[in-house]
Amino acid sequence: MKLDCPLCGARDIREFHYQGAASLADRPDPDAPEAQQVFLDYVYMRDNPAGENRELWFHAHGCGAWLVATRNVTTHEFLSVRLAAAREAAP
Amino acid sequence: MRYSGFQVFLNGLTGNRGWAPVWRDPAPKDHYDVIIIGGGGHGLATAYYLAREHGITNVAVLEKGTIGGGNVGRNTTVVRANYMLDGNVEFYSHSLKLWQNLSAELNYNVMLSRRGCILLAHSDGQLEALARRGNMNLMQGDGAELWDAATLRRHIPYLNFDDPRFPLKGGLMQWEAGTARHDAVAWGYARAADRLGVDLIQNCEVTGFRIERGRVTGVDTTRGHIGAGKVGMAVAGRSSQVAAMAGLRLPIESHVLQAFVTEGLKPVIDTVISFGMGHFYISQSDKGGLVFGGDIDGYNSYAQRGNLPIVEHVAEAGMALMPMIGRARMLRSWGGIMDMTMDGSPIIDRTPVEGLFFNGGWCYGGFKAVPGGGHVFAHLIATGNPHPVATKFRLDRFARGAVIDEEATGATPNLH
Structure with a gap:
């Protein structure tokens, strides 16, 4: 498996650390009235699809960037990858 | 046929022509009292204990592939009970005790070897x-x-x-720990359940649930609709997909x-x-x-x-x-x-859907738990209440903060 880091290029998967579902990057508002239920879903519940999964990868042994990748979890094929920091800029 | 040394001897003398298929291959009936989804270790053990301990024999086990073709045949066969936290210790202790006489009880040699x-x-x-x-x-x-x-x-x-x-x-x-032959565990439970009247239905994938007014009434499968009074899921590995068909989102x-x-x-x-x-x-x-x-x-x-x-x-x-x-x-x-x-411990519980029960989340410890998991899941389905050794494997424990986190790593499954 190789992951194509937008900053470093295609690198061996051993350089990266898996950080879970991409939804974990969107921390809910702790002051919202329904925050307890929202945080339960945010921390513990997972969609866990058997197909395309949006997930966070950390380039731990590389540039240190956090990445948002879409990967087919039945084939391990990466379909797209971008910097997590580019999230706000994306349409 | 009851297996014995004498049968081996007799069949050895008569060209081994006396062996019959170990379980039937029935067509699904229209309705069962209980349907178990998943013909792996836990599903087969659950069906066996439903029939044996609770007298519920109008039971079907639906398996999308073949009996014993999933994780029960893919593990490394270790059997042990050296956990540490409340919730886990009493359950795995219970399971290890059931392993003790399993071969004799099932009349099938599971080759339990207590090698420590x-x-x-x-x-x-x-x-x-x-x-x-x-x-x-x-x-x-x-x-x-x-x-x-x-x-x-x-x-x-x-x-x-x-x-x-x-x-x-x-x-x-x-x-007291050791190993057992994993395939024999699946086959032994399958044969024993079949002999008690349980229908083992292979190549039958569940494609949806029938839920009426919050209560499960049956399942849709690749072999047609099958009605059920109660349905138990034992599909570890695919739990999220099967549960999603009933509208559930799991901490898995x-x-x-x-x-x-x-x-x-x-x-x-x-x-x-x-x-x-x-x-x-x-x-x-x-x-x-x-x-x-x-x-x-x-x-x-x-x-x-x-x-x-x-x-x-x-x-x-x-x-x-x-x-x-x-x-x-x-x-x-x-x-x-x-x-x-999310805490590395299993879930055996009722679900928000009436009559629908869940057994899963075994992480990589499901094999040693097959007798115990089947036993307590059968108890839950038959009585509606958790077995005394499995009161903490609740679906809502994450909401209550009552997680059972042996590794103390929190909600990071890849670190358990």
Whole structure:
């Protein structure tokens, strides 16, 4: 498996650390009235699809960037990858 | 036919023509009292105990593939009860007791071999932590024996005691632990359940639930609609998909765990050795192959195959612990899909849908739990209430903050 880091290029998967579902990057508002239920879903519940999964990868042994990748979890094929920091800029 | 030494002898004399298929291959009926989804270890054991302990014999086990073709045939066959936390200790103790007489009860040799299981310690602090764990096991009534380095060296002399990173300071031995033949467990439960009247329906994939006014009334399958009074899910590895058909979202991620076996060797490893710090554990099968494994690959997967970095890592850990295995040739490696829960402990509970029950989230510990898991799940389905040894495996424990986190890593399944 190789992951194509937008900053470093295609690198061996051993350089990266898996950080879970991409939804974990969107921390809910702790002051919202329904925050307890929202945080339960945010921390513990997972969609866990058997197909395309949006997930966070950390380039731990590389540039240190956090990445948002879409990967087919039945084939391990990466379909797209971008910097997590580019999230706000994306349409 | 009841199996016995006499039957083997008789059939040996008569050309082995007397053996019949071990279970029937029935067409699904229109309606069952209970449907169990998943013909793996837990599903088959549940059906068996429903019939045997609760007298509920109008039961079907629906299996999308073939009996024993999933994780019950993909694990590394270790049976043990050396957990530490409330909730887990009483359950695994219960399961280990059921293993004791399983072969006789099922009239099927599951080849349980109580060869012990040793957890290794590499520092004084770690040894004290194991002493604490051992005390928990003793209080529960399970075996635990704390070994210092000299005792460890006497029993298992071939370990690398002076490794600079992980020197061996001792370990915690549980003599009651061991291995069993995984396929025989599936086949034994399947045969025993079939003999009690349970229908084992293979190549029958569930494609949806029928839910009316909050109550489950049946399932849609690739072999048509089947009505049911109650439905139990035992589909670890695919729990999220099956539960989603009933509108449930689970605290589970699916990960791939790899296992390995070498060519057959003469007897060399007479126990189960667990090298937790190196993510490596090993035992020797009765056929002679060294059976070993390590950690999950670390990212969500449904591929039933892993990648080479973990193969390399496991091999390195094995070489660090016992350099002698370096000359053994690896024969095969394979992967199985694990339900990894957010605290590393299983879930056996009712669901918000009336009449629908859930058994899953076994992480990589489902095999040792097959008798116990089936037994308590059958109790839950039959009575509607959790069995006394499985009161803490609740679906809502995450909301209540009552997690059972043996590894103390929090909601990070890839670190359990």
